[in-house]
Amino acid sequence: MKKTLLIGLALFLFHGLKAQRYYTKTGIVTFHAGTTVEDIDGINKSTTSIFDVSTGEFDFALLVNGFEFRRALMQQHFNEDYLESDKYPKSTFKGKITNISSVNFSKDGTYPVQVKGTLTIHNISKEIEVPGTFIIKNGKVSGTSTFNVALADYNISIPSLVADKLSKTAKVVVNCDYSLLK
Amino acid sequence: MKKTLKKLMIGTLLVAFAAAGYGFYLFNKKPADVRVMSASYTLSADSLVNVYNQDEKAADKKFLNQVIEIKGTVSKVVLDSATKQATVMLSTNDPLSGVTCSFYDNEASQLKNIKSGAEISVKGVCTGKLMDVVLNKCSIQH
Numbered sequence: 001m002k003k004t005l006l007i008g009l010a011l012f013l014f015h016g017l018k019a020q021r022y023y024t025k026t027g028i029v030t031f032h033a034g035t036t037v038e039d040i041d042g043i044n045k046s047t048t049s050i051f052d053v054s055t056g057e058f059d060f061a062l063l064v065n066g067f068e069f070r071r072a073l074m075q076q077h078f079n080e081d082y083l084e085s086d087k088y089p090k091s092t093f094k095g096k097i098t099n100i101s102s103v104n105f106s107k108d109g110t111y112p113v114q115v116k117g118t119l120t121i122h123n124i125s126k127e128i129e130v131p132g133t134f135i136i137k138n139g140k141v142s143g144t145s146t147f148n149v150a151l152a153d154y155n156i157s158i159p160s161l162v163a164d165k166l167s168k169t170a171k172v173v174v175n176c177d178y179s180l181l182k
Numbered sequence: 183m184k185k186t187l188k189k190l191m192i193g194t195l196l197v198a199f200a201a202a203g204y205g206f207y208l209f210n211k212k213p214a215d216v217r218v219m220s221a222s223y224t225l226s227a228d229s230l231v232n233v234y235n236q237d238e239k240a241a242d243k244k245f246l247n248q249v250i251e252i253k254g255t256v257s258k259v260v261l262d263s264a265t266k267q268a269t270v271m272l273s274t275n276d277p278l279s280g281v282t283c284s285f286y287d288n289e290a291s292q293l294k295n296i297k298s299g300a301e302i303s304v305k306g307v308c309t310g311k312l313m314d315v316v317l318n319k320c321s322i323q324h
Contacts, residue, residue: 025282025314026260026269045267045284048312065247066284066309066318072211089242089310175265 020053020105020180022141027176029062033151038165040074042067049143049176056100058115060093060174082156088123103134110135115145121154132174141178146171216319217286219249221305227254227272227281234311235276245308251323252281256300259293268293270304271314282314285321292322 027047034040047062064085069075079085095117097103103111116129132145148169151158158166223245230252234241254272257280261268268290272281283304285293296302303324306317 025271025312026267026284028265028267045265045269046282046309046312046316046318048314061312063310063312063316066316068318069213071209072213073208075213086246089246090312177262177265 019055021050022053022178023050023181024048024176024178027060027062027174029175030173031067031149031170032173033167033170035165035167040166042069042074042078044068047174047176049178050181051097051100051178053100053103053105056097058093058095058097058117062091064089064091082151082158083122090120091122092118092120093128094118094120097132103136105136105141106139108136108138113143119149121149122156124154126153143174143176143178145174148172216249216305216307217289217321221251222248224251225253227252228274228276230281230315231274231276231279234315235279238311242310246310248308249305250308250317251303251305252283252317253301253303254281256296256298256302258298259296261290261293263290266290270296270302270320272302272304278313279311280314281317283317283320286319289321296322 025048026045027049028043028045029047030041030043032039032041044062044066045068046066047060049058049060051058064083065079067075067078069078095115098114098116100113103113111134113132113134114129115132117127118125119128120126128147130145130147132143135142135144149172150169151166152168158168230245230250233244252272254274256270257273258271259269260271266287268285268287270283270285270293272283274280281304283306285306302322304317304320305323306320309316309318
């Protein structure tokens, strides 16, 4: 009896150790919300992300104040008027890679994946499903995704004065180089 | 009478030009260069993370968007010229969180000779805390 318990425990521990997780604290997220009148974009180079190879669970978090802009006013309007980053300092994504089993993390290649979950921006949460790509090269794992976010979905209102400068949807590009969590 | 009107018109035009010029200047103004700004607070990576662990909201009130100088031990340097990534991680006595310092991409050359375990001082803007406290627009302080 004791022996079975021990074997069970060992198996459990073994399984626990086998659960591979990858993470990054230096993920890059850019967004483009400009029009032909004005180019508006921001970059955040300290996005935290973690995913579990066996379950496909996938988390992202970034600090809204961490976006950098080319113009001072752009940054001010982004933080104070549109995203209200003092009130809502973080944006997150929490979800799953639905076809994680199709990615062979030990074989070089480009693997398309589907990501489904809850995106929270400006304190508003929405279910989204977006495509992404894992690239495995010489044992290095990187992930990218490009998708559109409708500003109105997240209660980001655009004053009519700048309506011709700011796009109603922002194109978001995610670029992460992952390391194995030891 | 006519002269006064003319003066008034010229005056108005001048003001309008000045306003337009100022507007253009504001529009094109680059974000402040943190490298030439002086730090509002100087503290160790340990104490910064400690303050955040105790009360994140209060810490944000104090440090968010402020230029701060942090002293700590390097645990990792991430350099990638393709993505313009130049980041230094500082370890703290909290094993779960440290300080992530994202550098100006043209400061990357300063990081080439920095190895894990080195003691450095970094100046940057505090943007809040995820797992780590994150500093942006960093540069090495000597």
